[in-house]
Amino acid sequence: AAPGGAPGAERPPPPPRSAGPGALPVPPARKLLCMCSLSLCLTYLCYSLMGGAGPAALRSPAAPPGSAAPRSPGSPPGTAGAPAASAAPTRAANGSREAAAAGAWPRTPLAPGEAIAAQSGAFERDPQESSTTDEELSRAGSPGGRGGGGSTTPDYGEKRLPQALIIGVKKGGTRALLEAIRAHPDVRAVGTEPHFFDRNYDRGLEWYRNVMPKTLDGQITMEKTPSYFVTNEAPRRIHSMAKDTKLIVVVRNPVTRAISDYTQTLSKKPEIPTFEVLAFKNRTLGLIDASWSAIRIGIYALHLENWLQYFPLSQILFVSGERLITDPAGEMAKVQDFLGLKRIVTEKHFYFNKTKGFPCLKKPEDSSAPRCLGKSKGRTHPKIDPDVIHRLRKFYKPFNVMFYQMTGQDFKWEQEESDK
């Protein structure tokens, strides 16, 4: 079985976790992708070795002469694994262990199951990240409440394991996507992040099922936990739950994503060092600190390689976090097609809220309140030294190009003139 299936291909049986991609027989149609993946791994290994500080130290392409430069995506394939994806964050201030942001659109109630799980302390719902009001919570608990779904479906049916997951990326726009898809009557979703496949796996599938809202036949159960995308065990675990699980990844320019991630951490821990300090192992030498989760998460190609060992590309949808803001209906059309749903969430569901600076959902019929995301979404980012942004862009470029090749989609992050 080779990593990465061609669109429409059957998923190959997963390889043993110890087997490196280079050791596997590669069907011709997948050779290019496999080589690209291997090349990426070798690139990463080279960075690690040349940086002289283990896998944590990646040297920026903008480093002075004599320092290591990133290998181009066309470099010869290597045999290394995926060290960065497995490297545990080492900084206390990196935000990787913080509670995931909930930040739901106001007026989006919790499913009854969520309330139970929240009481049990299983979910880490940071109040600062939550915009759910008391009224919504009480409405969610009532039999006629909207529960975890976006429709007015009463609370009957069965709790089922999710058939589709939003697996990442953190700060990509995952909350906006989840809330928008919940507006579809055939989707019901958990509002909080269950973190089953990373933190709560030991609780077992029955716990996970119980967290889910009830659904009727034909409705899709969903949840979102952005940390899954960078969790080594997640692909295998999800595959063993159901190999036909549909996976959605919202991706965003990794430089902006890193700044967004940092901004979130800063809002909780104002005492942390500046972004510029955290981003480098050695700024003079141009050594980017890829052990900092804010940086590491954005090496999308590396993380994706892990998923492609278990799921074919056709089973993963990549949503542009940028287009989710500029054209939410367009991205939602793709999401609904991917999920096999009728295109019910359309431009009629959105309006651009000038005060918020983002698209918001129009008032649902049963509510008089607007449905913009909470204040933890769309925070003002601190101004970052343009030279640092420049270095980070150069650092990510080969990984981005690799990601475009792997996914067959050009997200055009290199063309963005300025980061927020």
Ligand SMILES: Nc1ncnc2c1ncn2[C@@H]1O[C@H](COP(=O)(O)OS(=O)(=O)O)[C@@H](OP(=O)(O)O)[C@H]1O
């Ligand atoms: N409609 C709408 N409203 C508000 N915010 C929106 C929207 N669509 C996308 N975004 C962007 O989503 C970013 C937060 O991403 P996530 O929801 O994935 O964050 S989290 O990982 O769950 O914490 C958030 O990042 P920041 O702007 O850095 O706060 C937003 O840019």
